[in-house]
Amino acid sequence: MKDDNFLREMNARHLWHPMGHPGEQQANAPKIIKSAAGVRITDIDGHDPVDAVGGLWCVNLGYSNDVVKQAISDQLWQLPYYSAFAGSTNPAAIEASYAVQEFFAEDGMTRVFFTSGGSDSVDTALRMARQYHRLRGEPTRTKFLSLKKGYHGTHWGGASVNGNNRFRITYEPLLPGCFHLPSPYTYRNPFGETNGALLAQKIAAAMVDEIEFQDPSTIAAFIMEPIQGAGGVIVPDASFMKHMREICDRYGILMISDEVITGFGRTGDWTGARHWGVQPDMMTIAKGITSGYFPVGGVVLGDKVAEVFEKAGPEGNIWTGYTYSAHPVGAAAVV
Incomplete structure (x- = not known):
């Protein structure tokens, strides 16, 4: 590695940073984080603050988990990469799929499709939702509902269902057919409602109204964070997700x-949905699955969705995937 003077001189000179202005980054160079241990990070000047956020909401195990590091190291020596596209797999991927299935069994999830991260996972889930309805003979179900203040990554589909316009306006027009409901935020909402349970009821009524307005036969899926993260760490009333689940079931929406x-x-439980006693049809995962040590994400699915694909003819083929889907090193980190 180059010396510290080189790093300071080249900082932001050639690297554009996510979620930042390139010119501003050059004028006010970002902090250079050189090492980390436990819950602390250390910058190039020797400051070592507590990393309270955990990287980008992902280093759930801290920076010193030797078990994960050793698994990554061992796998690099054995099989550093191979494709998991149809026709080939690897032992680590098989083990990781079993581990994920066990982990999410309480949530009703039984299958996993591995991706490279959260944005990949969201776009894949949206695609699968459309394909699911097509396989069931309802190809008109192409629209998506989501929540304002929600965050679902930066890919085209995820940005389209995002509920914060700062991630949308610069890149519009985005995916058509995406509609946003009010956030379950008792501090600011269009109803002026401060009671969480009553707010949940009002948003549920708004959801029904939107579904009826759009025509239920055109809506594929509703996507939400059980607790909204980037939107402000918004914890909904305990009844909120249950209302959403009931409405989705009523109208045949995933x-x-x-x-x-x-x-x-x-959030204090292994999944956010468990807090509210809800089993979704699909979950998107990433970040904490490897504590951020290796880029891995996934879509986990319950039997209701999975069996439609598995029992379909050739049209059940999943025509999407990523070079690093079920990457053996990432899979080893998962296990």
Whole structure:
């Protein structure tokens, strides 16, 4: 590695940073984090603050988990990469799929499709939702519902269902057919409602109204974070997700629980949906699945969705995937 003077001189000179202005980054160079241990990070000047956020909401195990590091190291020596596209797999991927299935069994999830991260996972889940309805003979179900203040990554589909316009306006027009409901935020909401249970009822009524307005036969899925993260760490009333689940069931709409941030213990339970006693049809996962040590994400599915694909003819083929889906090193980190 180059010396510290080189790093300071080259900082932001050639690297554009996510969620930042390139010119501003050059004028006010970002902190250079050189090492980390436990819950602390150390910058190039020797400051070592507590990393309270955990990287980007992902280092759930801290920076010193030797078990995960050793698994990554061992796998690099044995099989550093191979494709998991149809026709080939690897032992680590098989073990990781079993581990994920065991982990999410309480949530009703039985299958996993591995991706490279959360944004990949959301886009894949949206695609699968559309394909699911097509396989069931309802190809008109192409629209998506989500919540204002929600965050679902930065890919085209995820940005389209995002509920914060700062991630949308610069890149519009985005995916058509995406509609947003009010956030279950008792501090600011269009109803002026401060009671969480009453707010949940009003949003549920708004959801029914939107579904009826759009025509139920055109809506594929509703996606939500069990606890909204980037929108302001918004914890809904305990009844909220149950209302959403009931409405989705009533109208034949798939429920996607975006667990990229809330999964793997970050909210005090292993998934956010478990807090509210709800089993979604699909979950999107990433971040804490490897504590951020390796980029891994996934879509986990319950039998209701999985069996439609598995029992279908050739049209059940999943025509999407990623070079690093079920990457053996990432899979080893998962296990």
